[in-house]
């Protein structure tokens with residue numbers, strides 16, 4: 502892996518223009534790894550042009566904002582994609598228009614892409630990997646406070662503030678190093694933990710209407726009508742996804758969120774059985790304990806629930 506890192510660093514040094522992408526519907530780790538890497542490169546190579554691209558998400562402006570660049574900017578550019586397992590999910594579809602493409606990710610490598618790849622599924626987050634990258638070449642790189650803060654935001658996002666099993670001794674060491682580099686851990690944690698009043702009310706709805714099956718599978722369906730009633734859009738529902746996991750009896754759960762076109766985004770989480778194969782059966786994928794998929798109608802919702810029930814039943818019998 503060290504050679505892969507050295508090869509990536511060599512390309513970074515070679516190109517004067519570097520454009521960094523991440524996945525659609527970003528979470529703090531997508532933005533944190535993207536912005537963290539960009540800020541390290543800007544501070545280390547002030548003469549290079551470094552851009553971050555993808556849809557502007559106002560809720561993440563506190564981590565970093567995106568650049569608007571024209572098509573020509575991709576000429577002779579090095580493109581790096583962080584935190585994105587498969588190419589259809591890359592935000593800003595011009596990712597192939599650069600000179601070379603590099604994938605840096607911590608999801609299972611279901612779709613290898615790019616001229617160079619560095620993929621570590623055991624890493625807690627892509628942000629942790631970006632810190633590792635910085636540390637490997639620390640003699641030639643600078644870690645400014647803005648990068649440390651973005652990476653810290655990414656790590657606590659993907660580990661649920663160090664709650665999920667992907668949190669390793671290394672994760673804690675990296676978190677400490679980021680604090681030492683200026684990340685205000687308490688302020689960042691408070692910021693990520695904050696919810697709006699409509700989200701607080703939706704949280705109450707989720708707990709009230711969660712169906713829990715005998716072997717620990719649980720689910721709730723959030724329709725467009727319901728979200729409208731709460732004054733929320735489907736994109737603003739992320740904060741409720743982890744809630745069922747706090748219930749002792751719940752082992753694995755699905756939150757079905759209706760989309761504008763009537764299909765359902767399925768957000769799958771687990772504390773035990775791996776759910777990423779289930780996600781793959783339904784046009785999705787992800788990590789063993791956190792995946793996403795799609796259900797086209799009520800029948801497919803029932804199918805996903807039945808498969809989740811099957812997984813938790815098998816897990817309970819182990």
Ligand code: AMP
Nearest residue numbers: 768769784785786787788791792793794
């Ligand atoms: P989400 O519920 O959207 O936060 O997704 C949880 C995890 O599953 C993320 O790490 C995503 O990378 C992955 N994931 C979500 N949706 C998909 C999809 N349609 N295809 C592949 N992976 C996905």
